[in-house]
Amino acid sequence: MTISPLQKARYEYEPKLPGMLRSGIDTIAVKEGAPTQSVADQEAIKALFPNTYGKNEITFVQGESSAKPEKQTVGVILSGGQAPGGHNVISGLYDALKAANPENVLIGFKNGPSGLIEDDFVVFDDDYINAYRNTGGFDIIGSGRTKLETEEQFKVAAEVAKKHGINAIVIIGGDDSNTNAAVLAEYFAANNAGVQVIGAPKTIDGDLKNDDIEISFGFDTATKTYSELVGNIERDANSAKKYWHFIKVMGRSASHVALETALETQPNVCLISEEVAEKKMSLKDLTNYIADSVEKRANNGDNFGVVIIPEGVVEFIPEFSALIAEINELLAGAKADAFNELPTWKEKVEFIKNGLSKEAWEVFEILPENIQQQLFLERDPHGNVQVSLIESEKLFSALVANELKKRAEAGTYKGKFNPLHHFFGYEGRCAFPSNFDADYCYSLGYNAVLLILNGYTGYLSKISNLSKPASEWVAGGMPITKMMNIERRHGEDKPVIKKALVELEGKPFKFFEANRDKWAEETCFLYPGAIQYYGPEEVCDLTTKTLKLEQE
Structure with a gap:
């Protein structure tokens, strides 16, 4: 395979780790912080996650290790849209597992969470990993947007994990993916499946962040x-x-x-x-x-x-948002078929005019025709404007x-x-990761192994103090439930990670x-x-x- 000079050079780049992770896995201890609670709806979240809620935040420090010495077989999934640095999370996972015990195994499930359900996987080795170090994209195993949220899916996931002897699964994704990670961790804990679940914070949109997660990987x-x-x-x-x-x-x-x-x-x-x-x-x-x-x-x-x-x-524009809501209602069910059967745009406009309120029509009328038509392009799976x-x-x-x-x-x-x-x-989304993202993502993967070795589940891999040089970064973990609240999704109350919006203050x-x-x-x-x-x-x-x- 022909590769560019930059690609060859990036393969050889050695990502920087936080200082406390450089001394060797067997010299890293756990410092436990205070118990946590969710950002909102505490009683509801606690009831939904009785086995994984309220756990302590933790920080890794130099000291006597309490990590489990036995062999580890870990599965990893890339979930959602691509973000630069995903390959380095997997590289960090692999290197930390091998540093802990050369017999440890890392299994990559292909094309997102569906790979776990369909048992479609690859077992990583040095040659496989080395071809993707410090590169952009998710093509090492592919990604997908399948949600892990049903009892049937959880049972299949447990069976696949048992078949391979997997004791932990790392889910690399955004807010929805890590919500799924929390739900899966709770299921495994409730059913004594013996499988830990760890998340890694990914999204270029930057909306997976809080006091603990200073930045999601790929944003940089x-x-x-x-x-x-x-x-x-x-x-x-x-x-x-x-x-x-x-x-x-x-x-x-x-x-x-x-x-x-x-x-x-x-x-x-x-x-x-x-x-x-x-x-x-x-x-x-x-x-x-x-x-x-x-x-x-x-x-x-x-x-x-x-x-x-x-x-x-x-x-976010009030009258435009109201227009979209009315269009979604206008084209619900059989009305959509009637609209789509109209042969000309002029006839469709008349249909729209008759179906909208006076206020919504006034907004629609001032829009350029190409924008009007874009409001009626292919709908999302729920029948709404994309x-x-x-x-x-x-x-x-x-x-x-x-x-x-x-x-x-x-x-x-x-x-x-x-x-x-x-x-x-x-x-x-798939650019060569910056040095920051290459270092940060590698540290997230390396750190996830420490969480696994120390028996944690339902935790997010956490690297903080990120505005300082990498040597001063702090490694640890936080319960995913700490970031959750209850939101109305598709007519039901669901536990989800709260999106972080731009703070105007x-x-x-x-x-x-x-x-x-x-x-x-x-x-x-x-x-x-x-x-x-x-x-x-x-x-x-x-x-x-x-x-x-x-x-x-």
Whole structure:
């Protein structure tokens, strides 16, 4: 197989571990902290997880080891969307298992949780692992979005584990995947299956975080990748001086990616979904906000700029969210068939008009036709609008163009507005992990083995103090139930990990808020450039702006 010079060099990179993990597994002891409770709905969560709730947080320190000496057979699953560094979590698992006992075995279940249910697996060896060290993607075993949530699935999982002699399973995933890990751990504990379950925090969206989980893996690399691209576009905009670039970035429920990219690149405008929701900002409010920046810059002779838009922002706009809800209701059941059978868009629009409230129709009517049609594209499995398919970058540029036309007719705007559109999503999910993510993920995997060897289950592998050099990082674990609350999902109350949204009182947003008016009018672009893997630590081992501000 032909590989690139960078790929070959990355295979040979040796990830840095926290100081207390470097002395050898047999010299690492457990320091137990206080008992924990869930972030909300304590009694309900405790009732659902009687065997795994309320356990102590733990930290690993140097000392006499209490790890189990017997042979370990561990299974690992990659779950959900890809994130840079997943391969290194598995590499860390493998190396720690072999360091503890060369007879230990790591089994990878293919294509996500379904691989465990279908008993589709590979047994890792040195050659297999070495071909994926420090590389992006999840192609080492593939991923999937199957949920482990039924009694039947749990029974099959227990049978497969027993067949292979597996005593622990590591699930690498986001909030939903780690919720599944907690439920599976509870089932195994309740039924004395003898199988531990450990989670690892993954998501480029950055919404799996709290006081314990400072950052989810992949966020660093993905946002650095997007920031490079945005910086390149800013440089182009400042060179050509004739285009406004509207850039949508990943982030359905939370705007961490958009905010971090804005902190890295200082665009003229960046929308934050959480602020839109908090202030109940309308489409008109947001349109005027962007148009004001365009007009101010035009008055300075700058008919160019950059706007960053989080993927899910339209769901946070009150009247747009209400419109989506009405469309979901309008096309429920047999009505969807009647709508789809109409031969022309004109007839479909009439059907829509008759089915929407006056308020919803007024919102629908001002949307560009291509956006109107996107609201009726393929539905999700629950029959709802797929918000991620809405090209919000084109929606806002069209609304801004209309607003600027009105201002020009009124004589208040005399500039030129030429919009271009981009969506950065998949470009960041499988990038070569930054040194930070390579180190962090390897440490998460290595640390997960220590949790297993010390008998913990229902825990998340935890590495903290991440704004400091890796030698000062702190390894440990926390019960997954600590992050859980009860939410209404598909008509039922479900225990889920609470998503972490952008905190409007947090230091990262406050820094952005304090500077955005200046960025909106002046050209303050920053050009972060490509991720650097070799060179001075201050260049190669940078943390995100978000993490740096939060830890100051």
